[in-house]
Amino acid sequence: MLNKHSFDNPLLTNDQLVQSISQRCGLSAKLEQQLLQHGCELIQSAGIVLSLPQVAMASAQVLLWRFFHVCSLTEFSLRDVAMGCLFLASKVEESPRKIKDIINVFDYVIKKQRQHHHQQSAITPLEPFSQMFYDLKNGVTIAELQILRHLSFNVQVQLPYGLLVNYLQCLRLTSHSRVPQMAWNYLNDGLRTCIYVCYQPTTIACAVIFLAARQGQVKLPTKPAWWVVFGASLPDLYHISGHLLSLYAQPPPPGLPLTVEELLEYRNTLPS
Incomplete structure (x- = not known):
């Protein structure tokens, strides 16, 4: 039996989440x-x-x-x-x-x-x-x-790609025309958000399936809830989905600073 802690990553503390x-x-x-x-x-x-x-x-x-x-x-x-x-x-x-x-x-x-x-x-x-x-x-x-x-x-x-494949197989979604690729894309896009330092791989894998299934209008088992079987909670799935969707809503502006010196100059040009 797979050790549930074998995929654990270090996560942010509450203090770090409140203010970095x-x-x-x-x-x-x-x-x-x-x-x-x-x-x-x-x-x-x-x-x-x-x-x-x-x-x-x-x-x-x-x-x-x-x-x-x-x-x-x-x-x-x-x-x-x-x-x-x-x-x-x-x-x-x-x-x-x-x-x-x-x-x-x-x-x-x-x-x-x-x-x-x-x-x-x-x-x-x-x-x-x-x-x-x-x-x-x-x-x-x-x-x-x-x-x-x-x-x-x-x-x-520890990354959730292997878990995603296993979960899709368990849910019989591997042959679906859209859900597997959408979920895989969400995993890649999620790297540009904080989800990988806030949630364990098992929860992230569930969240991208949750979001992809909703986007693809695919109904998944709820009795019992499939995400509970895989050890995730519904609030976490909603939170991760929110991070992913907000990523597409506001892409970074051009000309962002890349060094400490550039950052100092850049901050001086921002409205107070």
């Missing part, structure tokens, strides 16, 4: 959310270019959320920590990538995103012996050490 360290340092909850979403998008985009498996990209995004709930965005560069999370996750998931490749890909992805918003000319590749390259290399190296230190070397991430 970044918010205590003067960042608004909205800006913090936008920055973390942006950091996750950078990780996903860079991971795709680096041909990393989804499990490595997903683990890196969860590590980003974990780190910035014990450290402040006003003290650590979002760009450097995002690179550090992907570098670390690629090793943990046994798909290591060279640090220079991660730096070059992040630089390219960031330049491409900012070019799109400012309509600049062709992207200039990063010079391998430039000061910028050495600054980025130093940044990602320090970030990796800070991640390990502040997370007490607990960088293992």
Whole structure:
């Protein structure tokens, strides 16, 4: 019989949920959310270019959320920590990538995103012996050490993808035309929200099925309730669904800051 604790992840405390360290340092909850979403998008985009498996990209995004709930965005560069999370996750998931490749890909992805918003000319590749390259290399190296230190070397991430497949099989939904793919997409999109640091994988897997089944107008057993059989509660399913749906309602604005210095300048341009 499967140990119910074998899939447990460290979750946020009540104090962290009420007010994060970044918010205590003067960042608004909205800006913090936008920055973390942006950091996750950078990780996903860079991971795709680096041909990393989804499990490595997903683990890196969860590590980003974990780190910035014990450290402040006003003290650590979002760009450097995002690179550090992907570098670390690629090793943990046994798909290591060279640090220079991660730096070059992040630089390219960031330049491409900012070019799109400012309509600049062709992207200039990063010079391998430039000061910028050495600054980025130093940044990602320090970030990796800070991640390990502040997370007490607990960088293992249990993900709900395997659970989702098992639950879909149990509910006889694997052959449905829409629900499995929608649920899988919700798992991926949920990485840009706080759900992976607020709920265990079993609850997240149930929530994406719950939302996908509602969107696909599929009725599932209620006597007994199927989510209770899998160890989830209805309020948690509603909360997770709310986080996912709010993600689509308000995408992050363009031009978000990626370093501590950029963040300071950016905050000064915001209305008081």
